[in-house]
Amino acid sequence: MSWLTHRTGQEIGRLVRARELSPVEVVEETLRRIEEVNPRLNAFVLVDADGALREARRLEEALSAGEAVGPLAGVPVGVKDLEDAAGLVTSFGSLLYRTNEARADSVQVARLRAAGAIILGKTNTPEFGYTVFTKNRLFGVTRNPWNLERTPGGSSGGSAAAVAAGLVPLATGTDAGGSVRIPAAYCGCFGLKPSLGRIPAGAFPGPHPLLAMHPISVAGPLTRTVADAALFLDCVAGYHPSDPSSLPAPAATYGSILEQRPACLRIAYSPTLGGRRVQREVADRVERAVRVFEELGHRVELWEAGLPDASAAWSGLLNCDFFAQARQALEESPGELSRSLAVILEETRPFGLPDLLDAQRERTELNRALWELFDRYDLLLTPTAPTEAFDAAGPLPDAIDGYPVSLFDFLCFAYPFNFSGHPAASVPAGCTAAGLPTGLQIVGGRHRDDLVLRAARAYEEACPWSGPGLLSV
Secondary structure (H helix, E strand, C coil): CCCCCCCCHHHHHHHHHCCCCCHHHHHHHHHHHHHHHHHHHCCEEEECHHHHHHHHHHHHHHHHCCCCCCCCCCCEEEEECCCCCCCCECCCCCHHHCCCECCCCCHHHHHHHHCCCEEEEEECCCHHHCCCCCEECCCEECCECCECCECCCCCCHHHHHHHHCCCCCEEEEEECCCCCHHHHHHHCCEEEECCCCCCCHHHCCCCCCCCCCCCCCEEEEEECCHHHHHHHHHHHCCCECCECCCCCCCCCCHHHHCCCCCCCCEEEECCCCCCCCCCHHHHHHHHHHHHHHHHCCCEEEECCCCCCCCHHHHHHHHHHHHHHHHHHHHHHCCCCCCHHHHHHHHHHCCCCHHHHHHHHHHHHHHHHHHHHHHHHCCEEEEECCCCCCCECCCCCCCEECCEECCHHHHHCCCHHHHHHCCCEEEEEEEECCCCCEEEEEEEECCCCHHHHHHHHHHHHHHCCCCCHHHCCC
């Protein structure tokens, strides 16, 4: 096992800035670790060894010259293959874009580089990020470091697997319906879906010339610690003209407020979010995790009201933006998009004004329900995903504890907060009898990313997480 496996991004950055650790040494060791482990995981689908070493040498020269460097100095980072990094292919996990070399960094990647991070390469994703497991025709299946027969989840499965296996301490993700949080839960990582607008949507433009018509997807980090996620957010959050709805950076950094422990919070706990199926073992681990918040002195109440089902509206609007992105490429290269996504495009084609109005009504109803919830409570706790990780190559299980389920049942705890824009995070909630991680989701009121991070940090201190996911490969 590499000496870097358990190092956090904070630690690496601090040691590099203090010149106790060479950024070149960090990159060389990271490349060795990837070479050793990645063939079994398939977390990274492109490794830019030459580019990473060049950046490390430039950083070494800057340090030798006494120049100021950023808080992520020398920290190796993986970039999800839905996001642009200059000179690297952004394939979206699709044959349609297998030669799509990015001309520039996304906003997020540019800000990570400016903070001193070193981009190691691209991590795997299902085609266009459209499934809950990570598999595509271009790069194949990504596997979970806790059990190579299981999935790391999707769509940020490559990033989560890379972080959990100790290949990199930080990786980027995107989340339109659980794509950061579900892989975090399945891989025993910390995953943050920030508020809509917290990280500019220009963070993942790809070949898409349009602003999102219905902003739902956000960028967010996958890390092994809450402090690393706060540091990541401090480096990339803040307004950018690429996204007219992006939010200004907060007055105080997330890192600086992290140690301010929240006291006497009013917390709602919903074990099923209105009657959804949850694997018994997962429900048990989540309930134990919820009790930690009671032990920390917070008032936790069972919330039985549930949320309105807005799944059809959420998926309809999401598919409209997918149609806008993929239509031209699909028409130019028919047959190169997977059959299931081609069907989605065709089904989306007739989406019209009446459908849009119906979707907006559902979104309004969901917003009202969450408005009322967060008038009464500071946080909402739920399971992150209803099951432990399933087969790496899929398909999705068709039942949970013998009860039939659909795709939306796997996303039911996650997608509402993409549709509403509320911040949400997944923290590890213990392992099932099969030795697979589970996740507890922490949801905050509108724009309360700070409270979500502080609550997650307090929980992390009370229940430090680590395990064989880092060692099993």
